[in-house]
Amino acid sequence: MNKVIPNLIIIGAMKSGTSSLHNYLNLHPNIQMSTLKELDFFILEKNWNQGLDWYSNQFPINKEVKIFGESSPNYTKHHLFAGIPQRMASISPDAKLIYILRDPINRILSHYFHQFVDHQEQRSLIDALQDDKNNNYINTSRYYFQIDKFLSTYKIDQILFLTLEELDKNRNQTLQKIFNFLGVDSSFEHPAFNKTYHRSSAKRRLTDLGYSISKLPSGLRFCNLFPTVFQSKVGYPVVDEQLLIYLKSILSEDVEKLRCLTGLSFLDWSL
Known part of the structure; x- marks a missing residue:
C-alpha cells in the first residue's frame, strides 16, 4: 500500500485561526486533513522519531482526494524548534504551505491568555513580555523571522499567506482563494463555513x-x-498605551519586511 505523504501543510501561526481553517478545508470533498490536528511530525523534540509510517497513517486513504493536509502551528516557532523546513522538504518538497497570520499584537494577547488559562503561565502580561530576547510570545509573532527559515527549501509561490482578519471578514472569498491555490473546485461551499472554532475572550x-x-x-x-x-x-488581557508602544517598536521592522516579501498591506493590523 502506498504511503500517503501530505501535499498541504498549514505551518501556523498559533492562535491565528488554524483550527478553523483545518476544519473548513476538511469539508471539501477533494481535501483530506489529518484526523488529529497538530501532528508536529517535523519537530525533532516531538514526533519526528515516530517515523514516516506513523505520519502516513494519520491520513486515511481516499481515492477521490487530491490534497492531503495537516496543521501544526509549532512549525513556525523556529526559536524553539530548529530544522523543521529541512526535514519537511526531505519528505514533501513539492508541498504547498499555508501561513495564516493575525495582527501580531492581538496574537500575542491570545497566546498569553491561552497559556494563562492552562496554568502554563503565572506571570502578569507585562512581566511575561518584558524580556524580548527569545521571548516565545513575541518571536511567534515575528512572522518574517519565522517564514524566512522556509525560503531556502520552498519557493515563495509554494506559500500562501492569509490573515485571520480576512478569513473572518470574507470567509467564502478567502476559502475560494485557498481552493484555487490548491487546485481544487473553488465553487464548493458548505453551511459549516459559518462556524468558528476555539475562540473565546x-x-x-x-x-x-x-x-x-x-x-x-x-x-x-x-x-x-x-x-x-x-x-x-x-x-482577557488588556494592553496599556506604554506596553502597546513597546510592542510596536519591537515588531514594526518585522512587519515591514513581511510586507516587502508578500506584497500584502495588512491594513487591518495595528502596526
Missing part, C-alpha cells in the same frame, strides 16, 4: 486547588462538576 481558569486536583486520575472531570468551587472567571 471569556474563559474559566482552574483555581490552584482545582489545578492540583486535575492532575489526579479523573480529577479534571471532578473539577468540572463543581465549576463554582474549583474554577474562576478570568478576563
Whole structure:
C-alpha cells in the first residue's frame, strides 16, 4: 500500500485561526486533513522519531482526494524548534504551505491568555513580555523571522499567506482563494463555513486547588462538576498605551519586511 505523504501543510501561526481553517478545508470533498490536528511530525523534540509510517497513517486513504493536509502551528516557532523546513522538504518538497497570520499584537494577547488559562503561565502580561530576547510570545509573532527559515527549501509561490482578519471578514472569498491555490473546485461551499472554532475572550481558569486536583486520575472531570468551587472567571488581557508602544517598536521592522516579501498591506493590523 502506498504511503500517503501530505501535499498541504498549514505551518501556523498559533492562535491565528488554524483550527478553523483545518476544519473548513476538511469539508471539501477533494481535501483530506489529518484526523488529529497538530501532528508536529517535523519537530525533532516531538514526533519526528515516530517515523514516516506513523505520519502516513494519520491520513486515511481516499481515492477521490487530491490534497492531503495537516496543521501544526509549532512549525513556525523556529526559536524553539530548529530544522523543521529541512526535514519537511526531505519528505514533501513539492508541498504547498499555508501561513495564516493575525495582527501580531492581538496574537500575542491570545497566546498569553491561552497559556494563562492552562496554568502554563503565572506571570502578569507585562512581566511575561518584558524580556524580548527569545521571548516565545513575541518571536511567534515575528512572522518574517519565522517564514524566512522556509525560503531556502520552498519557493515563495509554494506559500500562501492569509490573515485571520480576512478569513473572518470574507470567509467564502478567502476559502475560494485557498481552493484555487490548491487546485481544487473553488465553487464548493458548505453551511459549516459559518462556524468558528476555539475562540473565546471569556474563559474559566482552574483555581490552584482545582489545578492540583486535575492532575489526579479523573480529577479534571471532578473539577468540572463543581465549576463554582474549583474554577474562576478570568478576563482577557488588556494592553496599556506604554506596553502597546513597546510592542510596536519591537515588531514594526518585522512587519515591514513581511510586507516587502508578500506584497500584502495588512491594513487591518495595528502596526
